[in-house]
Every structure is written in C-alpha cells, then in structure tokens.
Amino acid sequence: MHDPHRESRRQQAIAWEWVSRVLAICVVMVLPGIGGDWIDKRFGTTWWALAGFAFGFISGMSALLVLVQRGGDDKPRT
Secondary structure, eight states: OOOHHHHHHHHHHHHHHHHHHHHHHHHHHHHHHHHHHHHHHHHTOSSHHHHHHHHHHHHHHHHHHHHHHHTTOOOOOO
C-alpha cells in the first residue's frame, strides 16, 4: 500500500541530507581562510588568510565535484 506520509518523510530526509552535504562543503571552503586570518593576526603575517581561502576554495570545489559525479545516489548506506 502507498503511504503518502511515509513518502513525504523520505523526501524530507533526502532534502536534509543534501542540506548537510552543502553546509559541510561551505565549512570546508571557509574555515581554512578564517584560520589563516587568525594566524595572520597572531603572528603579524599577511598571506596565510589568502592561502587558506585558496586552499578552501580548491578543496571545496573538489568535494563538490565528487558529490556531483556521484550523482546524489540516495540509496541507503549499509
């Protein structure tokens, strides 16, 4: 029997899984730059923030490409 409530809950679970994936990628992109900015302020340097944001951008884009290539398979994980 088809249960619309169950299907709605399944779709919500998939949506929240995607939200968590995207937020994780955003964190991966931003945190190295914030850490680099902290290092710059702490030690009086000027390039760690730029290096951190560059590293974060590259690693975030890599994670995004992996996510897209995987195709968002929503099969249950065992």
